[in-house]
Amino acid sequence: MRLEIERGELLKALSHVTSVVERRTTIPILSNVMLKATGDVLMFKATDLEREVSESVSAKVATPGTLTVPAHVLHDIVRKLPDGAEIEMKRDGDKERLTITSGHSRFSLQMLSADDFPDLAVGEIGHEFTIEAGDLKRLIDKTRFAISTEETRYYLNGIYLHPAETNGTKTLRAVATDGHRLAQVELPLPKGAEGMPGVIVPRKTVHELARLLEDTSAKVKVGVSQTKVRFEIGPVVLTSKLIDGTFPDYGRVIPHNNDKEMKVPNASFKSAVDRVSTIASERGRAVKLNVGKDKLILTVNNPEGGSATEEIAVGYSSGPLEIGFNARYLLDIADQLESEDARFLLADPGSPTMVRDGGDGSALYVLMPMRV
C-alpha cells in the first residue's frame, strides 16, 4: 500500500472514527484503525465490536492495499503535523510496518493484518428513511440526559426510537428514562419509517452519533434491521448493534390528569434552580418547590451547608402545593427547555410531574418527586 493524502482530510476522518476505539482493550486489533486504499479513495474503519464507524476520503493512491495501525497513535501523529501538510503513507515492502512521512518527519508504525479486523455485518436492512441532521440531533440531544447508566437494567441504557402517533399525526418518537425521569421528543414520521420496529439505540452509539452530527447539515440516511441500526451522514457511516431487550411500556408513567398548571418563565427558572442548588453540593439533595398563587419559591436546605431561597413570578391559579425534586434532575430538564415559558403540570407531592416546553408539543418530560 502506498498513497498520499492531505492532512486536513486525514485528520477529520480520523477524529470521526477513532472516538469509538477503546483506549484499553484485551483484543489488540480493536485498538487499531483499518485503512483500505482503493482507486482514489482511502477508507477508514474502527470498531469496538458493538458499533463501527467508517469514512471514505479521497487520496492519491499509488498502490492499493489494506492494513491496520494503532488508531490513537495515528490520530495523535496527524494532529501534531503542521496544517496543510502532505502526508505519505507507505508499507515497507513485506515488513509489518507502515511508514508515514511528511516534511522532515518520519514515523514507522507496527501494523496488524486487516484479515483479522472484525466486520459488523449489518444484515438485511428492513426499513430505510431519510431525516434532516438537525431533526435527528434534536431527537437525541433532548432525550439523552435521561438515559439510564444502571447496567442491570440494560434495556434502559439507550434511546428508544420508534414510530408512534400523537393526536392523529404519525410521528417518529425518541424516549429515554432512568426510572427517575423520562424524556420524550418526537417529529413527523419520515417516509419509509412506517412499520419500522421500535429499536433501542445504545448510549455510547447515541453519544457518537451526537458528535458526528455536530458539524453537518446534510441529510442522514437511517437504516434499521432486526439487530442493527445504520446512520449514513455524508461520507461517514455509523453502524451499531441495538440493545436486545424490551423497552418498558413508558406510556403508563406519563400522567394525563395532572390539572395544576404552572407557567414558568424559562430563563429565570433555569438560573434560579442553578443558583439555589449551589447549596445542594452533594447528590440526593432536594430542591423544594413551593407553589402558590402566581408565585414559586425554590428552597434548598442543607443542614451542614446552609440554605437558599429564591422566589420567581409564575402563572399559577390552582391550590398551593409543595413538592421536592432532585436538584440535578431539575437542572437537566431546565437545560432542555428552549421556549420562553415552560409548563409544569403537577398533581401532588408523591406523583410524577410533567414538564412541557411552552407551546412546543413535540417534547415532554416527566419527573418523579423526591421526599424527605
Next chain:
Amino acid sequence: MAIRQLSPETVNRIAAGEVVERPASVVKELVENAIDAGATQIEIVISGGGLSLIRVTDDGSGMTPDDLVLAVERHATSKLDEEDLFDIRCLGFRGEALPSIGSIARLEIRSRPADANQGAAVTVTRGSKAPVGPAAVNRGTVVEVRDLFSATPARLKFLKSERAEAMAVTDVVRRLAMAHPDIGFTLQTGEKKPAVFARGDRSSAAWLERIGAIMGREFMDDALEVSGAGSGASAPMRVFGFAGLPTLHRQDSTQQFLFVNGRPVKDKLLIGAVRAAYGDLIPRGRSPLLALFLDVAPSDVDVNVHPAKAEVRFRDAGRVRALMVRALSDALATAGHRASAQGGVLTVESFAAGILPSAAMSPPPSSDAAYQWAPPRPAPALSGTGFAEGAQTPFAVFDAPSADARTFAEPAAGETVDKPLGAVRAQVHENYIVAQTRDGLVIVDQHAAHERLVYEKLKAALADGGVARQGLLIPAIVELDDDDAVTLVARSDELTELGLVIESFGEGAVAVREVPALLGETDVEGLVKDLAAELRSDGTARALKDRLDSVASRMACHGSVRSGRRLTVEEMNALLRQMEATPYSGQCNHGRPTYVALKLTDIERLFGRR
C-alpha cells in the same frame, strides 16, 4: 424386611452418634455435669486425643450408689423437673450423655457425696453394665472414659488426628471455663504441662482475668466491658461481657465467644447482632474479638433445638438482638477514640528491631495487616557511580525527607497535655501528627483521622435529617421467594426510614416505589435481593445501610484533609480535640487505627532505662 423394635443398645448407639460426635463432645458433657453438680474445682485429663482416656474429676455434690445405677440408664437425670420442660436451669437435662457414652466406650464412674463415708463405682463396657460396687474416692465424682468409639469403628475412621481432637477438647474446656470464673479448671492433654485456670469469683475483674487467660493479654488490654439489661419476653434479661476494640480483629470468628445462660453457643442471631454492632468499624471480612454472656429467663429461651445445644431459640429474638446491639454499641461508642494498644506494642517492637535506622531497614515481619510500619525513607543516594547521580548531588538537598519538620516552641502553660490525645508537638512527613500526652506520646495519621471525623459527621447528618427518597417512575418489581417477600414487607417500616419504600406485589414479589436519593441510580433488584438474603441468614438488613454508608464514606474521603498537607498547630490541636469528642474515631473507615500511642515506659524501655 419386617419392622422391628430396636434394642436399647442400638438406640443408645444411635443417640451417641448425635450427642457424641468426637472426644470433645464427651468432655463437654462430662464437664457440664461437673458444673451442674456444683463443683469448685474440675480436673480434666485426656490422652491419645481423648480416644484412649478422658478423665474428669470434680469436687461436686457426688452421687449415691442408687444414683449411680440410674445415672447410666437412658433418660435418667436429676436436672429436669418434669413439670416444666421449659424451665431449664442446668447445662444438661436430657439424660442422654452417660448411657450414650457407655454404649460406645468403657465408662467408669466413681463417686462419693459429701455426707457419705464410702464411695461407689459403676462401670459400663460398650453398653453392658456391671453392678455397682464400693470404691475409694474423694468427695465428688470421677468419670473415666476409655477406648472411646471402640464400639463404633465407623466413627473412629472419621476422626481427625489426635492433635486436632486434643485441640477441640481444649477449645471446649476453654469455653466452659470462660463462662465459669468461679470454678477452677485444670486441663491436661498428653504429656504437656497442664493448663490451669485458677478459681476466682464472679466479679468482673475476675471474669476479665479468666477471659484474658484464655484469649490472651492483648485482648485484656483492649477489652471494653459490655453490660446491658432489657426486658425479655417474660422476664428481664441481661448481657455482660467484654468486647475487643474495633482495631483488634481477626481473620475468622474463632475468638468470638458467645454464651447463653452460661452455655457456649454458635447462634446465627447473636453472631448477626455482633456484626451489626461493629458495623463499619471493622474492615469487611474481619471479625472482632469478644466474650459475651447473655442471661435470659429459662422460659424465654429454648435450648432444646440442637443435640449438642450449640444453637438456641429465643421467644423474642428481636428484643435479644436489640439488647445485644445496644449494649455493644454503647460500649464501643464510649470507647470513642480509643484505638488498640497493639499498634503501640508493634511500634516498640519495630524500634527495637531497628537499633540504628539504616537505609536498608526493612519492615518487621508482621502477620497483622492492621498495622504496618512504613520503613524510614532511605537517604538520598549520594554515592552513585553514574553520571546522572553525580550531577544530581547538588539537588539532593531539595530531596531531603521532611522528617525534620518544624518543631514547635515550648508550649504555653496549662495546656492540653492532660487531654487523652495530648498536645501537638510536630507534624512529620506531612501526614503524621506527633502529640505529647501526660504519660507518653501519640502519633496520629491525619488523613485517616480526619476522614473518620467527616464520615461520622455525614452519618450523623444522615441519621438526623432522614434519608431523602427518590420516587421511581416505574416501580421496580423484584421477584423473590414467598418467604423472603413476606419477611421484607414485614420490615418495610424500618426500610422506609432508610429510604427504601417497598410494598407487597402479589405472591413472591415486592414492588419498590422509592429508593434512597443518595444512591442515585442504583441496582434496585440487587439491593432488594441482598436485603432478603441478609434477613434470611441473620435477621439484619444491613445491605441498605452499608450502601448508604459507603456513599458517605466516599464523600468523606474526598472531603477530608489529605496526606501531604501542612497543618498549623491550631488545626492539629483542633483535630485531636475533635477526635476525642467523636465516637469511633480510633479507626479509619477502612478499619485501620487512626493513631498509635506510645507509653513513656515503652520509650524508656527503648533506651534501656527500664
